[in-house]
Amino acid sequence: MAGTIYRKPMTFAVAALVAVLVGSVATMAYPMLRADMHPKVEGLKPLSPLELAGRDIYQREGCMGCHTQMVRPLRSEVVRYGGMRSPEPAGRYSIAGEFAYDHPFLWGSKRTGPDLAFEGWLKPAAWHAAHFKNPQAVVPRSNMPAYAFLEGRLLDGAEMQAHMRALRVVGVPYTDEDIAKAPAALLGKTEMDGLVAYVISLGKAVDRGARAVVEARLDLQNPVAGNAGAVAKGKALYADNCAACHGDAAEGTPEVAPSLVDDIFLEVKGDMPDAAYFTLVKGGSDAKKALGRPGFKEGGMPAFSGQLSDEEIWSIIAWLRERKAHPGGK
Amino acid sequence: MNDYRYDHRTVQGFILSAIFWGVVGILVGLLISVQLWYPAANFPPYLTYGRLRPVHTNGLAFGLGVGAIFGLSFWMVMRLAKRPLLFPRLARVQLWLFNVGIAAAAVSLLAGYTQSNEYAELEWPLDIAIVVLWVMFAVNILGTILKRHEEQMYVSLWYIVATVVAVAVLYIVNNLAIPAGPMKSYHVFAGVNSANVQWWYGHNAVGFVFTTPILAMFYYFLPKATGLPIYSHRLSIVAFWSLVFAYLWTGAHHLVYSPLPDWLQTLGIVFTLFLIAPSWGSVVNGYYTVGQDWSKMRSNYLTKFFVLGITFYGLQTVQGPTQALRVVSQLIHFTDWVPGHVHMGTMGWVAMIVTASVYYVIPKIYGVQIHSERIANVHFWLVLVGQLLFSLTMWITGVRQGFMWKATDQDGKLVYQNFMDSLVGNYPFWQLRTLAGVVFTVGMLFFVYNVLMTIRKGRAFEAGRATPVGPAAASAA
Numbered sequence: 001m002a003g004t005i006y007r008k009p010m011t012f013a014v015a016a017l018v019a020v021l022v023g024s025v026a027t028m029a030y031p032m033l034r035a036d037m038h039p040k041v042e043g044l045k046p047l048s049p050l051e052l053a054g055r056d057i058y059q060r061e062g063c064m065g066c067h068t069q070m071v072r073p074l075r076s077e078v079v080r081y082g083g084m085r086s087p088e089p090a091g092r093y094s095i096a097g098e099f100a101y102d103h104p105f106l107w108g109s110k111r112t113g114p115d116l117a118f119e120g121w122l123k124p125a126a127w128h129a130a131h132f133k134n135p136q137a138v139v140p141r142s143n144m145p146a147y148a149f150l151e152g153r154l155l156d157g158a159e160m161q162a163h164m165r166a167l168r169v170v171g172v173p174y175t176d177e178d179i180a181k182a183p184a185a186l187l188g189k190t191e192m193d194g195l196v197a198y199v200i201s202l203g204k205a206v207d208r209g210a211r212a213v214v215e216a217r218l219d220l221q222n223p224v225a226g227n228a229g230a231v232a233k234g235k236a237l238y239a240d241n242c243a244a245c246h247g248d249a250a251e252g253t254p255e256v257a258p259s260l261v262d263d264i265f266l267e268v269k270g271d272m273p274d275a276a277y278f279t280l281v282k283g284g285s286d287a288k289k290a291l292g293r294p295g296f297k298e299g300g301m302p303a304f305s306g307q308l309s310d311e312e313i314w315s316i317i318a319w320l321r322e323r324k325a326h327p328g329g330k
Numbered sequence: 331m332n333d334y335r336y337d338h339r340t341v342q343g344f345i346l347s348a349i350f351w352g353v354v355g356i357l358v359g360l361l362i363s364v365q366l367w368y369p370a371a372n373f374p375p376y377l378t379y380g381r382l383r384p385v386h387t388n389g390l391a392f393g394l395g396v397g398a399i400f401g402l403s404f405w406m407v408m409r410l411a412k413r414p415l416l417f418p419r420l421a422r423v424q425l426w427l428f429n430v431g432i433a434a435a436a437v438s439l440l441a442g443y444t445q446s447n448e449y450a451e452l453e454w455p456l457d458i459a460i461v462v463l464w465v466m467f468a469v470n471i472l473g474t475i476l477k478r479h480e481e482q483m484y485v486s487l488w489y490i491v492a493t494v495v496a497v498a499v500l501y502i503v504n505n506l507a508i509p510a511g512p513m514k515s516y517h518v519f520a521g522v523n524s525a526n527v528q529w530w531y532g533h534n535a536v537g538f539v540f541t542t543p544i545l546a547m548f549y550y551f552l553p554k555a556t557g558l559p560i561y562s563h564r565l566s567i568v569a570f571w572s573l574v575f576a577y578l579w580t581g582a583h584h585l586v587y588s589p590l591p592d593w594l595q596t597l598g599i600v601f602t603l604f605l606i607a608p609s610w611g612s613v614v615n616g617y618y619t620v621g622q623d624w625s626k627m628r629s630n631y632l633t634k635f636f637v638l639g640i641t642f643y644g645l646q647t648v649q650g651p652t653q654a655l656r657v658v659s660q661l662i663h664f665t666d667w668v669p670g671h672v673h674m675g676t677m678g679w680v681a682m683i684v685t686a687s688v689y690y691v692i693p694k695i696y697g698v699q700i701h702s703e704r705i706a707n708v709h710f711w712l713v714l715v716g717q718l719l720f721s722l723t724m725w726i727t728g729v730r731q732g733f734m735w736k737a738t739d740q741d742g743k744l745v746y747q748n749f750m751d752s753l754v755g756n757y758p759f760w761q762l763r764t765l766a767g768v769v770f771t772v773g774m775l776f777f778v779y780n781v782l783m784t785i786r787k788g789r790a791f792e793a794g795r796a797t798p799v800g801p802a803a804a805s806a807a
């Protein structure tokens with residue numbers, strides 16, 4: 001190896017370049033030519049102008065410095081982020097095809113706060129708006145900065161049109177019509193609206209909801225009503241699954257989720273039977289129609305079938321019933 | 331000596347600029363470390379953790395790191411080519427552009443202009459300025475080497491040339507983006523492909539900013555400072571070529587368990603493991619070099635910087651490949667373990683070698699002695715203790731949090747369903763980390779003081795010497 005290369009700088013530089021390029025071509029350039037680097041899930045839609053504005057804000061504020069957007073195929077992770085509700089095994093974790101329009105990817109590298117890849121299936125818009133405004137009011141001891149200032153800033157339709165045109169150049173299929181309609185869609189919308197819309201769009205390209213249609217059967221009785229063990233279990237399950245929105249004491253969070261211990265249920269005075277609670281927890285807001293009461297206009301209650309067993313849901317209801325000062329309605 | 335005088339001012343200008351941006355970057359680091367356990371220290375919209383973190387990473391990687399690399403590479407190239415820079419004025423313009431660029435970069439990041447790719451956050455107008463800067467650097471480095479007065483190129487020159495070539499390729503490819511406004515663009519690559527290109531870049535930014543140029547300094551300044559020749563020339567050849575060849579294959583180890591195709595992940599992991607060999611080639615070479623006379627650890631205050639620096643490099647290059655293993659990655663990836671790892675490399679390896687090299691160069695510029703070896707020793711111990719405390723707290727809390735995320739009971743249910751359970755456990759460790767950062771910062775301030783006092787001493791010495799001779803010394807430009 002005592003070659004003359006160490007006396008010929010230009011030859012040396014070329015040799016170094018070649019050494020560097022071999023691995024670059026093999027692991028960076030060549031894979032681009034393969035189909036497995038460009039998958040796309042069926043029916044994948046580009047972000048709406050409002051969601052795209054939100055994504056730009058997500059980038060601007062450096063959200064990816066603390067939040068990942070990638071659920072790994074590890075059991076504990078799939079369970080934590082609600083992936084088990086997906087009817088297809090592959091939908092339980094993040095898959096390549098759902099990121100086909102992400103320029104760039106925003107998977108992040110540090111999970112100071114929770115992963116957001118499936119956020120669209122986890123919490124409603126109202127929760128996010130309240131949380132962005134003042135995170136500690138919703139999640140005590142959280143270390144997230146407050147983003148209340150986003151509320152006072154209006155989105156610019158012309159700017160978003162330019163962003164959509166640039167994305168079209170790199171392959172996101174926005175049509176002329178999409179771009180023409182953007183300013184109207186953004187009229188009067190704030191940066192807060194955009195960021196919330198983006199966050200609740202995450203993970204929606206793949207079905208990760210509870211597919212099972214929940215039938216409202218108001219004749220069901222709570223099999224564990226009054227059982228002390230079930231009440232204790234229900235309390236713990238409530239803390240893990242419900243408290244984030246409905247509050248630690250189930251007394252609700254203003255503008256996010258209603259109290260569960262007062263006498264108003266789905267916006268109407270007067271309690272309902274345990275079976276109605278059961279239907280709502282299992283089927284989410286979609287199931288409320290069967291109960292004949294309006295509820296929050298935007299809904300937002302996720303379906304917990306697939307995540308909680310029937311027995312666990314009944315336990316939570318048993319605990320809630322313990323906390324109420326009045327008997328169940330009819 | 332007069333031929334070099336102008337160039338030496340440029341070198342010193344880069345060193346002082348690097349120190350300035352280094353102090354800024356370290357203070358921002360302290361602030362964001364506080365923000366993690368005391369959210370009221372965020373001041374939206376400009377001074378939130380999300381906007382400040384890239385200021386910290388870019389300020390230190392490009393302000394301190396690249397600034398020092400520019401200055402010290404010019405110094406090494408002049409010595410090893412036995413001639414002044416080929417384009418001295420170009421280097422001076424590069425110095426000014428560098429400072430304007432870093433200042434503009436910091437302001438733009440605070441304003442929220444970012445591409446969101448780690449270590450490639452800067453938006454497209456700044457990317458163009460950085461490419462111009464790099465071309466200026468490359469022209470001077472390659473030009474001076476071409477017109478050298480010493481036939482053989484020493485190891486350090488190989489590493490400098492490899493840095494020049496590799497950074498150019500990496501930076502240009504990963505920053506390919508379509509502008510969507512004056513300070514907004516979108517990566518041309520999408521999804522998994524975007525991730526793959528970014529981490530090919532991201533890992534090699536570590537390789538060709540925090541490794542190869544620092545190795546160039548190690549191979550040059552260690553023998554210079556100690557008077558001991560490098561132990562094995564052959565080993566340095568083998569280590570060099572295998573390092574620059576293997577590094578580029580390893581980016582996918584940042585994407586283990588991601589949607590990236592498995593074959594790419596495995597390929598990245600395998601090459602990452604292989605990378606232990608060339609890394610340790612330089613570690614062994616360093617140890618055997620000092621091993622020729624261990625008494626230098628006592629008699630020469632700089633030796634310990636190099637020995638500890640290469641030790642942390644050695645630890646870093648075993649820990650990194652360990653992290654790439656799937657079974658380890660699933661536990662520690664996304665946790666604070668990783669910042670612990672990164673900071674051992676930057677605070678342990680890079681900071682040790684760069685500060686020792688600066689201690690060597692500044693007195694040489696003026697022909698004086700360092701202001702105080704005692705202060706340098708205090709600096710050494712504070713930086714060492716601060717870095718160890720930093721990394722250890724981060725490793726502990728990273729493993730702690732990783733296990734809490736994974737913990738399931740016999741029914742497969744999460745033991746810590748609420749994410750906050752694992753997060754609040756970080757707070758005491760993050761507070762300790764801030765304390766570690768303060769210790770490290772104080773150490774670095776001792777370094778800054780020592781350098782500034784040495785320059786002051788050098789100027790006084792020069793003034794005393796120049797007076798009888800007259801203005802001749804100023805004509806070198």
